[in-house]
Amino acid sequence: MAVKKKGKLAGSKASSGPAAAKGVPYSAHQIWSAGLGAMSRAQAGGTRFFEDLVREGSRLQGGALDTAQRMLMQVFQDAQKTVNRRVDGVRGQATETWDNLEKIFQTRVQRALHQLGMPTAEEIAALSRKVDALARSVEKLAKAPAAPRKKAARKQVARKKKSTRPAARKKTRGRAKASAGT
Numbered sequence: 001m002a003v004k005k006k007g008k009l010a011g012s013k014a015s016s017g018p019a020a021a022k023g024v025p026y027s028a029h030q031i032w033s034a035g036l037g038a039m040s041r042a043q044a045g046g047t048r049f050f051e052d053l054v055r056e057g058s059r060l061q062g063g064a065l066d067t068a069q070r071m072l073m074q075v076f077q078d079a080q081k082t083v084n085r086r087v088d089g090v091r092g093q094a095t096e097t098w099d100n101l102e103k104i105f106q107t108r109v110q111r112a113l114h115q116l117g118m119p120t121a122e123e124i125a126a127l128s129r130k131v132d133a134l135a136r137s138v139e140k141l142a143k144a145p146a147a148p149r150k151k152a153a154r155k156q157v158a159r160k161k162k163s164t165r166p167a168a169r170k171k172t173r174g175r176a177k178a179s180a181g182t
Helices: 016-024 025-116 123-142 147-180
Strands: none
Touching: none
């Protein structure tokens, strides 16, 4: 007994059913009907599908706009930082150059004044310190009691007068004796 194989390759006969009986035109008609059904479903759900697509597109556009704005702000801030660094560098160089010019000018003016006999700032400061010290000394002397100093000065003057008179007498006596002996 021979066993029949079942499956697609079991026989060379076309499969049985209504499509096989009617042939190719029937399958084309089924494809056409399926296409109309798909179109009908697309028309029914198309509005909803279209609205979903619009919402998704708007969301993507808003996200893209936000991303673009963030990127633009980042680029702007980076450019601003770069410009600020360069400006600070140039400002530093300008300040340094200005300071150098100022030093050169001061040195030349000081040299010219010194050649004219003008004292330098250090010499004036030293003189100011000496004047301040002298002023303090004068103030101390002015505050000291004046009466005892005058008496001491009078005694010294009196001593000088006494000591100078006898010497003068001796000199005159010596001259008198010398002139009398001649």
